[in-house]
Amino acid sequence: MKRSADNSKWPTVVVVGGGFAGLELVKGLENTPYNVLLLDKQNHHCFQPLLYQVATASLASDSIAHPFRRTVAPMANVSFRMAEVECVDPEKKELRTSIGIVQYDLLVLATGSTTNFFGNSDMQRQAMQLKSISQALDIRSDMLQEFEAALPLWNDNEKRRHLNFVIVGAGPTGVELAGALAEIKKTVVKREYTELDNALMRIILIDGLPRVLNSFTERSSKNAQRYLEELGVEVWLKTTVTGSDSQGITLSDGRTLETNTVIWAAGVRGVIIPGLEAALNTRANRFEVDGMNALKGDANIFVLGDCALMTSDAAYPNGHPQVATVAIQQAQLLVGNLKRKAKREKMTPFTYHHKGSMAVIGRGKAVVDIGAYSFGGFFAWLLWMFVHVMQLVGFRNRVMVLARWAWKFLSWKNTIRLIIRPYIR
Template identity: 50%
Template sequence: MNIPETKFPRIVVIGGGFAGISFIKKLEKAKVQIVLFDRHNYHTFQPLLYQVSTAGLEPDSIAYPLRKIFRKNHDFHFRMAEVLKIDTESNTIFTAIGTLRYDYLVIATGTRTNFFGNESIAENSMPMKTVPQALDIRSLMLQNIEKADITTNAIERKQLLNFVVAGAGPTGVELAGALAEFRKGILENDYPELDEDEMNVHLIEGLDRVLPPMSKQASKKAQEFLEKLGVKIHLETFISGYDGKTVTTKDGKRFETATFIWAAGVTGALINGIDGEALVERANRYKVDAFNQINGFSNIFALGDIALMTSEEYPKGHPQVAQPAIQQGKHLGENFKRIFKGEKMKPFNYFDKGTMATVGRNKAVVDIGKLHFGGAIAWFLWMFVHLWFLVGFRNRVITFFNWTYSYINYDRAARLIIRPFKRG
C-alpha cells in the first residue's frame, strides 16, 4: 500500500461517518499522519437519506467528497477500500488493497442493517443505509407507480401502490410521512388516471407506539400527524417474512406489496480481529471506557454507533444517532492532542441536545430535555438543524433551494429513474 513513511505517529481511522470526520477535523494542525479508510469516497449525511429515497433530494445534496473535507489536514491520506481484519499483536490492518501498520487505530464503522436472521426479509426487502440503497428505493417506488398507471389488473395495481415500511423509529416515521405526502402532492397531478386513494402507506412497529426512543408526548403527536396524512399504523405487530410479493406477520396479517422498506433495526458493523471482553455480542458493539479506548487495548479506540460506553445515565450505552458520534469524535481529537503533549486524557461526557423527527410539511416533533413540542415550529427547527449539520456550503445551498421549491410548489423535483432497479 503506497502510504509514505512518516516520523510522526500514524493514526488509522476506519469509517468516514460523523464520528470519523469529527475526530480528524480536530487534528487538522497536529503533527500526525492520518490514514482514512472507507468503502465510499464520500461522507453521507444519513439523517436525510429518506429524502433521497422519496425523491425530495438528489444524492449530491447529502454526500460530500471525503478528500475535500480534509484538504487542510497535514499529512492526510484517504484510501477507498474495505478493512477486512485487524491484527492487534502486530498493529496491522488487512484491507482489500493491502496491509498497513498503525500506531493508533480509531474504529468508526457505524452500523449496518439488522434483519434479525430473517433470510426472506434480507433477500427481498429494501434497506436504506447507503446512498445507492436510497436510490434503489426511489427507482423502485417510481417504477411501481409507472407500472400501476398502465396495468389493467386491479389486483396488480393494488400491490404496486401498496407501500409497507417496517419500523416506526425516526427513519420509518419520516419515510412513511414522505411517502404519504408524495401521494398527496404528486399522484393526482402527474398520474390523473390513478386514484389517490389507491395508494396506501402502511407503517408496522413491534412496540406499542411510534418513535419509541422519544417521549410519549412526541409519539402521540407523531402518530396524529401520520394518521392525518393517511398512513395506516400497525402497532405491536411483528413481521415474520416477505417473499417479494406478500409481507406476513406473526399474528396472521398479510400485506400484498411490491415495495417493502426495512427500517426496523441496525447492528454494529464489526471488523474481524477484536473479540472477547472487548466485544459485547448482544449489541455488536465494542466495549469502551470513558476515553473511548476499547477494553484491553491502549492504542485502539472506537467511536459513535460501534462504541458501547455505559454509565449510570446510559446503562445500555449512548443512543446510536449523530450527536454522540460527533461529540465523541471531537472529544477524542482533543484527547489525542493531550496524549501528544504528555497530558492525561479527560473522560467523555455526553451532552444531550435533544431528539427530533419530521413527519411532513409543517409537521415535526422535538424533545429537548423536559420540553416537548410539535407542529410548524418544530418542523422549521428540524430544517435549520439539518441544514446546519450538512457538510459543505454547497450542500446546504442545494438542500435549502430544494426544500424552498418543494414548500412553495408542493413538488418533489427529483422524480427521476436514472438507474432502474432490478432485483438480484
C-alpha cells in the same frame, strides 16, 4: 501519506470510517503532532439523516454527500485512501485492506452500523434498506417503477400489490419515510399519475412496540402518530412481520398483505472488523470500550460512534443510542484526549450530552423534544430544517438543500424523479 521533515517522527493514527465520528475526528486532528490516515470504502461522507429525502425524490444524492478529498486536501497532516478494511492484526498493529497492508501506531475504528434483520433471512432477501445513498436511490427507483407498473393495469386488485408500501419500524427513519411517501401520494401521484386513482396507494407503518418514536416523549409520539394518520398513513402498532415472500408479508396477528415494497427500518447493528473478537459484545454487535473510547484490552485502539459500546457513562448503562450526536461528541472528546496524550497528560472520560430529538412528518409538521420541552407543528418543522441544514458538510450542500426545500415548499413538487435502474421486478 503526506510526509515532511517535521512529521516523520509523529505517530500514525489510522481512522477507519469517515462517517460522523471519523470525519469529526480527522478535522479535529488537523495541525496536531500526528500523521493521520483516513480509510473509507466510499469516497464520500454521507449525511444519513436526510437519506429518506433522497429516497422520496426531494433531494438529489450529491446534496447530502461530501467527497473526503475535498475535506482532506488542504490538511497538511491528513491523507485519505479509498479502501475497505478487511481485518485487524492488533499484535502486528496492522490492517489488511483492499489496497494492501496498512500499519498504525494508533487505530480508530468508526465503521458505523448496518441494518439489523434480527436473523430474519427471508426479510433480508425481500426488503429494501436505507443506510446508504445507493440504497436510497434504489428505493426511489422502486417507488417510481411501481407507479409506472400499476398505471396500465386494468384490475384494481392487481394494482394494489404495486401500490402497497410497507415500512417496518416506527423509529425516526420509518416515521419520516412514511410521512414523505404520504406527501407523494397527495401531490405527485394525484397530479401527475392522473390515470391512477391515488386512493389505491397505501402507506403502512408497522412496529412491534405500542407507540411510534418510542425513544421520544409520549407527547411527541402521540403528535407524530396523529400527523401520520392525518396524512393517511396506516399505523399498525404491537404488530410484527412473521414472514415474507415475493408476493407480500404475513403479520403476527395472522393477516397477510400483498406488496412489492417492504422497507426495513427496524434496527441497526454495529459494523465489525474481524480480528478483535475478544472485545466484541455479540448481543449488541458492538466493540466494548472504556470511558475514553479505548477498546477493552488494547490501549492503542479506539472505537467511536455506532460500533462502540460504552457502559461506563452512568446515564447510559446499556450503551449510548446509535445516533450522530453521540458519534460527534465521542470524536470531539477523542481529539482532546489525543492532544493530551501527545503532551503525556491524563485523558478525560466521556459523558454524553443529549441535546434533544426531532423528527419531521410531512410538510410543515415535526416533533421536537429538547430538555423539558416537547412541542410539535410548524415551528418544530422550521427548527428541524435549520438544525439539519447547519449540520450538513459543505457550504454548497447547505445552499443546494435550502434551495431545493424552498422550491418544493413553494411549488408543492418533488422534482428529482428519475428512475436510474433497469426494471427488475
